[in-house]
Every structure is written in C-alpha cells, then in structure tokens.
Amino acid sequence: MKIAILGAGLAGSELALQCASKGCSVVLFEAKPDKKDSSVYATPLPGELVCSNSLKSENEGTPAFLLKEEMQMMHSFLLDIAHDTAVPAGRSLAVNRTHFSENILKMIRESSEIEYRENSLFTTLEEFKKSVDADYYVIATGPLTTETMANSIDEKHGYFYDAIAPQILDESIDYSKVFMASRYDTGDPDFLNIPLSKEEYDIFLQALLASEKLPYNENEKPQFFAQCMPIEELARRGERTLSFGPFRPVGFSVDGRRPYAVIQLRTENKEKTAWNLVGCQTRMRQAAQKEVFSMLPGLQHASFSRYGSVHRNSYFNATEVLDPWFVLKKDSQVRVIGQLSGVEGxxxxxxxxxxxxxxxxSEAELVAPPLQSMSGGMFRALFHRYDRFDPVHANYALISNPNKLKKKVRKLFYFESGKEHFKKWWLSL
Ligand SMILES: Cc1cc2nc3c(=O)[nH]c(=O)nc-3n(C[C@H](O)[C@H](O)[C@H](O)COP(=O)(O)OP(=O)(O)OC[C@H]3O[C@@H](n4cnc5c(N)ncnc54)[C@H](O)[C@@H]3O)c2cc1C
Incomplete structure (x- = not known):
C-alpha cells in the first residue's frame, strides 16, 4: 500500500512512522525548510512544537495523561521520542523542542519505507494528488493551512485564534527575585516562580490592559480557544481572572505566606538556558511585551529569545466534512488528520x-474505541456530534460513564476504567 502525506508536522510525521513500521510505502511531503508559508514555524525541522514545549500532564487521573496512556498502548513513536527528550517540568511531559524534532527527522530519514520530500509546497488538494500516484492521500497541514488549501479540501471550515507565549533567556533573569519550586512541593522544583504582591499584581494588570496590541484583520472576529487565551483577554474579564487562573498562587509559600499571585516559567531545555512564561501568550506588540513583562520582579533586564504572538487556526467541522476514521466525505481516497481535522493540541x-x-x-473494518476511553470519547465528539462543533481536546466530559461518583474519586475512576476499556479494545484488534 502506498500512502502520500502532506505536512511533516506532529500528525504527518507520526503517521509516516506508523505506516512505515507496518510495511507501507510512504511519501512524506513537507514545505520546509525553504518553502514554509507561515512565520510561526521557527525551525527547518519536522514535528515542530510551535508554542509551549509541553505535552501536558502525566499526573494519574488527568484526562491528558489518560490520552497519552492510550497512545502509549498503541506505540506512538512521537510519544516515545518525547519521553527520550524530556526536560524537567514537574508532573508534565515537557521536551527539549530541538532534540524532539531532530530525533523525528532522524527516524524519518532512517526508515527505508519513507521517502521524505522537503521543499514541497502544494497550494491545493488537486495539485497534491496530481504529484504522486498513491492509494491514499493524507492532509496533515495543520492549523496554519492556507485559506486556498483549506477551501480546496472543503469550503466549510472554521477558525479560532491561538497564541504563543514569550521566552526569556536565563542569563537575563535576576535570581534574587524568583524562586525554584513545584506547586505544593510535589516532585522536583522544576519551575522558576515569580511571586507578586497585590500592589505588584495591580501595576502589572494596569500596564497589560493599557498596552498596545496588534489589530485583527478586517472582517475577522477574535474568537479564542479557551485553553489558549491571551493574557490580556483574560485580564479584561476581571481583576482577579489572572490570579485565579494562570497566575494562581495556591501551593506556594514565600516566608511562610502565600503570595497574591505567582507567575511560572518552565524550562525550554535541560541546560535551562531559556524559559517559557507559562500562560503568558499574548498579542501585545513586541515593544509593549518588553515593557510590560520587564515590570515583573526578576525580569527587569529580560532578554527575549522569542516574543509572544497570535495566529489564526483553521479547522474542519469533522462531523460535517469527515466520515469516521478521518475520511474526507467528498473524496474517499483522502484523509485529513492533525489539528485541521478538528482536534486541538x-x-x-x-x-x-x-x-x-x-x-x-487494518485488514478488517475497525470498531470505534469504547466510549469509556478518552479515544472513544474523542472519536464520538469528532464524528458523531449532534450539536455545535468545537475543536476536540482530551477531557472527561467526553467520556461516557454511568457511575455517579463523588468528584474526588470520579477522576481516578474515569482514568482507571478508561485505560481498562481501551486496553481490551486494543487487544481485540
Ligand atoms: C500559534 C499556535 C500555538 C499553539 N500552541 C499550542 C500549545 O502550546 N500546546 C498545544 O498542545 N497545542 C498548541 N497548538 C495547536 C496544535 O496542537 C499544534 O499546532 C500542532 O502542531 C498541530 O499539529 P499538526 O500536525 O496538525 O500540524 P503542524 O504540526 O503545524 O504541521 C503541519 C506541517 O505541514 C506543513 N505544511 C503546511 N502547509 C503545507 C503545504 N501547503 N504544503 C506542504 N507542507 C505544508 C508545515 O510546514 C508543517 O510542518 C498551537 C497552534 C498554533 C497555531
């Protein structure tokens, strides 16, 4: 079987490695390094993590970890690479993004089943299909897919805005004003933390609200995905939205007292040469970012290795545009995966x-994963939704479970039962 994949991002690279490992012949097309058509991509490498370097929680009982546990059972290559290139981040799986992508590239290049064609930028589905003979064509061009490409697949697509958080160089941080710790002192003290008094918080908030932001294009409505809201949008919602949200101080103590707010920085690499300002994704102009973030204790002389920014994310309403297992309704030879297919993250x-x-x-037609598992919940949300479609990310509201349990035990129950049901499904294949 021959499979042509467009886009060597997270989804395209994983699919290429998976299919090659099962004996398929794969041609993987990628616009990088020279023909990338979005300024968001900062490296020539495949599988680039464009914003945070975290693949979220590895805490027992969390939906993000349940999804990863299920992916691990299915032998995800990229998840293995993430573990091999992990950097300290408390109970989260964060990676050195350069090592992560370099390892993906190495595996792709070493596979005799994969033909990796870089500098291949296609503008429409038709152009891509004409370029090579294959049994299946897979679109994995991600959330930054151009309007022309998305329209050529199906005109019914939506969008929302996603934002990138700034990164600060370690050498520019004043360590006398910050402290290393993990929330509740669990695990290693992997995060750098900036404690704020009420007065410092108020000054920062006012500066943030007053700062100059980049305008949106004409006719575009600024709709955000709840998980990745710019801080200025959160700040606009109320004086304490940040201190109850990304800057919450619970689990921290300075001189025996809980600070009013705490801003966390997560390391970008094992050497800790750069730090990501967690939750500080923003569309402030670069000069304003420098001014506003430099007001924070410890960041008076901050040097930015990357500024924050906001980008439009395109996605398909999977229920309308795709059949189960990511098949494009309009053309059964085509599959759409990754963020463009309606998943998020x-x-x-x-x-x-x-x-x-x-x-x-698979030789036989696949039965969908069980509804008690995260994969089953996501599968249903993508392909069988009956009401409004929103991009789907791992969360327990997707899981079908009849048990009415107390909140405290519910998460752990969902987690254990999800794993168990998924394992049975996986072993039955
Ligand atoms: C600004 C921004 C910030 C984000 N931050 C986070 C985050 O912090 N955490 C999180 O979990 N998720 C985040 N996401 C969401 C999402 O999970 C990632 O974008 C993820 O990388 C999507 O994977 P993908 O494989 O679908 O696409 P991508 O990883 O983006 O890969 C698409 C690939 O296709 C190539 N390509 C695109 N068009 C063409 C073409 N026409 N011809 C040839 N090649 C092409 C690109 O060069 C790229 O290599 C963010 C998204 C955006 C846009």
Whole structure:
C-alpha cells in the first residue's frame, strides 16, 4: 500500500512512522525548510512544537495523561521520542523542542519505507494528488493551512485564534527575585516562580490592559480557544481572572505566606538556558511585551529569545466534512488528520495519526474505541456530534460513564476504567 502525506508536522510525521513500521510505502511531503508559508514555524525541522514545549500532564487521573496512556498502548513513536527528550517540568511531559524534532527527522530519514520530500509546497488538494500516484492521500497541514488549501479540501471550515507565549533567556533573569519550586512541593522544583504582591499584581494588570496590541484583520472576529487565551483577554474579564487562573498562587509559600499571585516559567531545555512564561501568550506588540513583562520582579533586564504572538487556526467541522476514521466525505481516497481535522493540541494531533494508521493498515473494518476511553470519547465528539462543533481536546466530559461518583474519586475512576476499556479494545484488534 502506498500512502502520500502532506505536512511533516506532529500528525504527518507520526503517521509516516506508523505506516512505515507496518510495511507501507510512504511519501512524506513537507514545505520546509525553504518553502514554509507561515512565520510561526521557527525551525527547518519536522514535528515542530510551535508554542509551549509541553505535552501536558502525566499526573494519574488527568484526562491528558489518560490520552497519552492510550497512545502509549498503541506505540506512538512521537510519544516515545518525547519521553527520550524530556526536560524537567514537574508532573508534565515537557521536551527539549530541538532534540524532539531532530530525533523525528532522524527516524524519518532512517526508515527505508519513507521517502521524505522537503521543499514541497502544494497550494491545493488537486495539485497534491496530481504529484504522486498513491492509494491514499493524507492532509496533515495543520492549523496554519492556507485559506486556498483549506477551501480546496472543503469550503466549510472554521477558525479560532491561538497564541504563543514569550521566552526569556536565563542569563537575563535576576535570581534574587524568583524562586525554584513545584506547586505544593510535589516532585522536583522544576519551575522558576515569580511571586507578586497585590500592589505588584495591580501595576502589572494596569500596564497589560493599557498596552498596545496588534489589530485583527478586517472582517475577522477574535474568537479564542479557551485553553489558549491571551493574557490580556483574560485580564479584561476581571481583576482577579489572572490570579485565579494562570497566575494562581495556591501551593506556594514565600516566608511562610502565600503570595497574591505567582507567575511560572518552565524550562525550554535541560541546560535551562531559556524559559517559557507559562500562560503568558499574548498579542501585545513586541515593544509593549518588553515593557510590560520587564515590570515583573526578576525580569527587569529580560532578554527575549522569542516574543509572544497570535495566529489564526483553521479547522474542519469533522462531523460535517469527515466520515469516521478521518475520511474526507467528498473524496474517499483522502484523509485529513492533525489539528485541521478538528482536534486541538499537540497530543491530540499525534493521536489522530495513531488512530488513522490503525484504520489504514487494518485488514478488517475497525470498531470505534469504547466510549469509556478518552479515544472513544474523542472519536464520538469528532464524528458523531449532534450539536455545535468545537475543536476536540482530551477531557472527561467526553467520556461516557454511568457511575455517579463523588468528584474526588470520579477522576481516578474515569482514568482507571478508561485505560481498562481501551486496553481490551486494543487487544481485540
Ligand atoms: C500559534 C499556535 C500555538 C499553539 N500552541 C499550542 C500549545 O502550546 N500546546 C498545544 O498542545 N497545542 C498548541 N497548538 C495547536 C496544535 O496542537 C499544534 O499546532 C500542532 O502542531 C498541530 O499539529 P499538526 O500536525 O496538525 O500540524 P503542524 O504540526 O503545524 O504541521 C503541519 C506541517 O505541514 C506543513 N505544511 C503546511 N502547509 C503545507 C503545504 N501547503 N504544503 C506542504 N507542507 C505544508 C508545515 O510546514 C508543517 O510542518 C498551537 C497552534 C498554533 C497555531
């Protein structure tokens, strides 16, 4: 079987490795390094993590970890690479993004089944299909897919805005004003933390609200995904939205007292040469970012290795545009995976590829994963939704479970039962 994949991002790279490992012949097309058509991509490498370097929680009982546990059972290559290139981040799976992508490239290049064609930028689905003979064509061009490409697949697509958080160089941080710790002192003290008094918080908030932001294009409505809201949008919602949200101080103590707010920085690499300002994604102009973030204790002389920014994310309403297992309704030879297919997040994008690989290489028609598992919940939300469609990310509202349990035990129950049901499904294949 020959599979042509467009886009060597998270989903495209995982799919290529999966299909190659099952003996398929794969041609993987990628616009990088020279023909990338979005300024968001900062490296020439495949599988680039464009914003945070975290693949979220590895805490027992969390939906993000349940999804990863299920992907692990299905032998996700990128998840293995993430563990190999992990950097300290408390109970989250964060990676050195350069090592992560370099390892993906190495695996792609070492596979005798994968032909990696870089500098291949296609503008429409038709152009892509004409370029090579294959049994299946897979679109994995991600959330930054151009309007022309998205329209050529199906005109019914939506969008929302996603934002990137700034990064600060370690050498520019004043360590006398910050402290290393993990929330509730669990695990290693992997985060740098900036404690704020009420007065410092108020000054920062006012400066943030007054700062100059980049305008939106004409006719565009600024709709954001709840998980990745710019801080200025959160700040606009109320004086304490930040201190109850990304800057919440619970689990921290300075001189025996809980600060009014705490801003966390997560390391970008094991050497800790750069730090990501967690939750500080923003569309402030660069000069304003420098001014506003430099007001924070410890960041008076901050040097930015990357500024924050906001980008438009395109996605399909999967229920309308796709059939189960990511099949394009308009053309059954075509599959759409990754963020463009209606999932949201790094792990979720990789997940879509693991699932599709299974469907493509299975001899019999696949039964959907059980509804008690995260994969089953996401599968239903993508392909069988009856009401409004929103991009799908791992969360327990997707899971079907009849048990009415107390909140405290419910999460752990969902987690254990999800794993168990998924394992049975996986072993039955
Ligand atoms: C600004 C921004 C910030 C985000 N931050 C986070 C975050 O912090 N955490 C999180 O979990 N998720 C985040 N996401 C969401 C999402 O999980 C990632 O974008 C993820 O990388 C999507 O994976 P993908 O494989 O679908 O696409 P991508 O990883 O973006 O890969 C698409 C690939 O296709 C290539 N390509 C695109 N068009 C063409 C073409 N026409 N021809 C040839 N090649 C092409 C690109 O060069 C790229 O390599 C963010 C998204 C955006 C846009």
């Amino acid at each position: 790094y792990s979720e994008s990789i997940w879509s590829a693991v699932m599709l690989a299974q469907a493509l290489t």
